[in-house]
Amino acid sequence: MLHVVKRDGREVEFNSVKISNAIKGAAEEIGIIIKVSEVLSVTQQVIKQLEEMNLEYITVEEIQNIVEETLIKKGFKDIGFAYSNYRKERTKVRDIKSDLMKAIGQIGVETDRDNANVGNNFSSKLLRIASESNKWHNLAKMPKRLAKAHENGDVYYHDLDSYNLTTNCLHIPTKEVLEKGFNTGYGYIRPPKRIESAAELSCILLQSTQNDMFGGQSHPDFDNDMGEFVEPTRQQIRNELLEMSVDESKIEELVEKKVIRAIQQAMQGIVYNLNTMHSRAGSQVPFSSINLGIPNDKDAALVCEIFLKEYEKGLGKGEQPIFPNIIFRLKEGVNREENDPYFYLYKLACSVAAKRMNPTFMNIDSSFNKKYYDEGVIPATMGCRTYVCSNINGEAGTKGRGNIAPTTINLPRIGILAKGNVDKFFELLDVRLNLAKESLLDRYEKLKKLRVKDLPFVAGQGLMKGGEDLSPDDSIEPILKQGTWGIGFIGLAETLVAIRGKHHGEDKTSRELGERIIRYIREYTDKTTLETRLNWSCYATPAEGLSGKFIVKDKAIFGEIPGVTDKEYYTNSYHVPVGHPISIKEKIDIEAPYHAMCNGGHISYIELDNYPDGDTIMDIINYAYKCTDMSYMGINFHIRYCKSCGTYLYNGEHECPECNSTDIQGVSRVTGYLSLDERFGIGKSGERRDRISQENGKHVYNV
Numbered sequence: 001m002l003h004v005v006k007r008d009g010r011e012v013e014f015n016s017v018k019i020s021n022a023i024k025g026a027a028e029e030i031g032i033i034i035k036v037s038e039v040l041s042v043t044q045q046v047i048k049q050l051e052e053m054n055l056e057y058i059t060v061e062e063i064q065n066i067v068e069e070t071l072i073k074k075g076f077k078d079i080g081f082a083y084s085n086y087r088k089e090r091t092k093v094r095d096i097k098s099d100l101m102k103a104i105g106q107i108g109v110e111t112d113r114d115n116a117n118v119g120n121n122f123s124s125k126l127l128r129i130a131s132e133s134n135k136w137h138n139l140a141k142m143p144k145r146l147a148k149a150h151e152n153g154d155v156y157y158h159d160l161d162s163y164n165l166t167t168n169c170l171h172i173p174t175k176e177v178l179e180k181g182f183n184t185g186y187g188y189i190r191p192p193k194r195i196e197s198a199a200e201l202s203c204i205l206l207q208s209t210q211n212d213m214f215g216g217q218s219h220p221d222f223d224n225d226m227g228e229f230v231e232p233t234r235q236q237i238r239n240e241l242l243e244m245s246v247d248e249s250k251i252e253e254l255v256e257k258k259v260i261r262a263i264q265q266a267m268q269g270i271v272y273n274l275n276t277m278h279s280r281a282g283s284q285v286p287f288s289s290i291n292l293g294i295p296n297d298k299d300a301a302l303v304c305e306i307f308l309k310e311y312e313k314g315l316g317k318g319e320q321p322i323f324p325n326i327i328f329r330l331k332e333g334v335n336r337e338e339n340d341p342y343f344y345l346y347k348l349a350c351s352v353a354a355k356r357m358n359p360t361f362m363n364i365d366s367s368f369n370k371k372y373y374d375e376g377v378i379p380a381t382m383g384c385r386t387y388v389c390s391n392i393n394g395e396a397g398t399k400g401r402g403n404i405a406p407t408t409i410n411l412p413r414i415g416i417l418a419k420g421n422v423d424k425f426f427e428l429l430d431v432r433l434n435l436a437k438e439s440l441l442d443r444y445e446k447l448k449k450l451r452v453k454d455l456p457f458v459a460g461q462g463l464m465k466g467g468e469d470l471s472p473d474d475s476i477e478p479i480l481k482q483g484t485w486g487i488g489f490i491g492l493a494e495t496l497v498a499i500r501g502k503h504h505g506e507d508k509t510s511r512e513l514g515e516r517i518i519r520y521i522r523e524y525t526d527k528t529t530l531e532t533r534l535n536w537s538c539y540a541t542p543a544e545g546l547s548g549k550f551i552v553k554d555k556a557i558f559g560e561i562p563g564v565t566d567k568e569y570y571t572n573s574y575h576v577p578v579g580h581p582i583s584i585k586e587k588i589d590i591e592a593p594y595h596a597m598c599n600g601g602h603i604s605y606i607e608l609d610n611y612p613d614g615d616t617i618m619d620i621i622n623y624a625y626k627c628t629d630m631s632y633m634g635i636n637f638h639i640r641y642c643k644s645c646g647t648y649l650y651n652g653e654h655e656c657p658e659c660n661s662t663d664i665q666g667v668s669r670v671t672g673y674l675s676l677d678e679r680f681g682i683g684k685s686g687e688r689r690d691r692i693s694q695e696n697g698k699h700v701y702n703v
Contacts, residue, residue: 325383548683
C-alpha cells in the first residue's frame with residue numbers, strides 16, 4: 001500500500017482520483033476540454049510509473065512532478081504548463097499560510113499600496129498584520145472551491161480581512177442623527193444648536209462610522225443637512241446682539257455678517273478635520289465624500305457656496321486637500337442652466353474643480369437618476385463611485401444604506417480562455433457570475449451571525465437602515481437586506497482585445513460587444529435580486545490594488561499577450577484604455593451607456609494635460625449631461641505645488657517660482673479620490689504613467 005507524505009508531515013493513503021481531478025482542473029483553467037478517457041489514460045500512466053518505483057512512501061511534490069511530466073509526454077503541453085503554474089501559485093500561497101511571519105516581516109518594512117490613503121506609520125502596520133492574519137483565516141474557513149477561485153485570480157473578494165467582521169460603506173443619515181444626538185461609546189452627544197458644532201460633529205460621524213466599517217462613508221445631502229442649523233445659529237446671534245443693546249436698525253446686517261463668518265469657520269473646520277483626524281486605529285484619515293448642489297433653500301445654498309470657497313482655499317499653506325471627495329449634483333431647473341436659481345453654484349463648482357480636481361459632477365437628469373428624483377428621492381454617490389438607490393426590501397433611497405460587499409470578476413481571463421469564441425465567453429462568464437454570487441451568499445451567511453453590538457456605532461446608534469428596532473444582541477440580518485451586494489468587473493478593454501483583437505475605443509463591433517457583456521452582468525444581478533430578495537447590483541469596480549493583482553496572475557499563466565497582459569495593470573472597469581488617443585467627445589459617447597448598466601457604482605474621467613479653467617470644465621460637463629445619459633464624471637489633471645509655501649506649479653516647473661524650493665508635491669486622482677503621487681501601488685503607478693490627455697494626446701504625468 002502506497003502512502004503519500006503531505007507537506008505537513010501527515011501520511012495518507014494514495015488516491016488516484018485526486019490526480020484525475022487536478023488534471024481536469026488544470027484544463028478548465030485554460031479553457032481546454034479534455035475527455036474523461038484522456039484524463040484516465042494520463043492517470044493510469046502515472047499509476048503505472050508509481051508501481052514501477054515500488055515505494056512505500058512518496059511525497060506530494062514527487063507525485064506532482066510525475067503528473068506534470070506525463071502530461072507533457074502524452075501531448076498535453078498546454079495543460080501541463082497550466083498545471084505547473086497552478087502548482088507554483090499554490091506553493092506560493094502555502095508558503096504564506098505556513099509562514100505568516102514572512103508577511104509580517106514585509107509589513108514591518110512598509111505597508112502595501114492597495115489603498116493609497118493608508119499611511120506607513122505604526123498603526124497602519126499593526127492593522128495590516130491583523131489584516132493578513134484574518135485573510136488567511138477566512139480563506140481557510142470558506143468552501144475550498146471559493147478559496148481556490150480567489151487564490152487563482154478568477155474572482156476577487158474585496159477586503160477579505162473584513163469578510164466575517166463588517167460591511168463596506170454607508171451614506172450617513174446626517175441630519176437625522178444630529179437632530180437626535182448620538183453616543184460614540186463614552187457618553188451621549190447632544191444635538192448641536194449652531195452650525196459650527198453641527199459641522200464638527202459631522203466629521204465625528206464620518207470618523208466613528210469608518211471605525212465600524214471597511215469602506216468609505218458619505219454625507220449624501222450635505223448642504224441641506226447642514227442648512228438646518230443655519231437658522232438656529234442666526235437666532236442665537238440675533239439674541240446675543242439684542243442682549244448687547246445693539247442698535248436695532250443695524251442688527252440684521254450684523255446678524256448676516258456673523259452668520260456668514262460662522263459658516264466660514266464651520267466649513268473650514270470640516271476641510272481641516274477631514275485631512276488631519278484619523279480613523280481605523282490611526283492608520284488613515286476618513287475616506288469621506290460629500291454630496292451637495294441641490295439646495296432646498298437659501299441657507300442650504302449658502303452652506304454649499306461657502307463650503308466650495310473654503311475647500312478652494314486649501315489647507316494652511318494652500319496645499320491640496322485630499323479629502324473629502326466632493327460630488328456636485330446637477331439638475332435642470334435647479335442649477336444647470338443660466339436662468340436656474342442656483343446656476344451660480346454650478347459656475348463656482350466648475351471654478352473650484354479647475355484648481356482642485358474636486359468637485360466631481362453627478363447628473364440628476366440621467367434617465368435612472370431622474371426617475372428617482374421625480375419620486376422624491378435625490379440620488380447620491382461616493383467619490384469611490386458607490387451608488388445605492390433601488391430597494392427590493394423597502395423604500396428606494398440612499399440615506400442609511402450602502403454596499404454590503406463586492407466580489408469582482410477577472411473579465412480579461414475569461415476573454416483569453418474564450419479564444420475568440422463569443423459563445424464560449426458567455427458560457428465561462430456564467431460560471432464566474434455564479435461563483436461571485438456563491439461567494440457573496442457565503443459572506444451573507446457569515447455576516448448575519450454578527451450582532452448589533454459588533455457594529456456598536458453604525459448599527460447601535462441607528463445609522464443603518466433596517467436596524468431601527470434592533471437590540472444589541474439581535475442579528476444584523478435586517479440591515480444586510482437593505483444594503484447592496486455588488487458583482488464587479490475589471491478590464492473590459494483587455495477582454496475585448498482578447499476576444500476580437502480591438503477594444504471598444506477602436507472598433508464599433510467591439511463597442512457593441514462591450515455593452516452586451518456588461519448588460520449581461522446587469523441582467524444577471526437583476527434576476528438574482530428577484531430570486532434571493534436581496535439587493536444585487538452590477539458594479540464598475542474601482543480596482544486600485546486589484547488592477548495590478550489580476551494581471552500578474554494572468555501573465556504567469558498565459559504569458560505576455562499584446563494589448564492584454566503586456567503591462568502592469570488591467571484597465572479600470574469599462575473605461576477606454578488610458579493610453580489610447582481619443583477625443584473628449586468620443587470617450588464620453590463610448591463610456592456613457594455603461595452608467596445605466598452599472599447600478600452599483602460608475603464613474604468616467606476626462607484627462608487633461610494642464611490646469612483647465614472653469615469654462616472648459618463646464619463645457620465638458622454640459623456636453624456629457626445634455627447629450628448623453630452619463631451620470632457621474634470627474635475631470636483629471638496633475639496638481640503640483642510647493643510643500644514649503646503652497647504655491648502651485650505650472651508647465652512642468654521643478655522649482656517654486658515664489659520661494660525657489662524644489663520640494664514639490666504631486667497629487668493625482670487614483671480611483672475616485674485624490675492621492676499623493678508617491679502613494680500609488682505598482683499597478684496604478686503604471687496606469688498613471690501611461691495616461692494621455694483627451695485634449696491633444698500628450699502624456700499627462702511626465703514630470
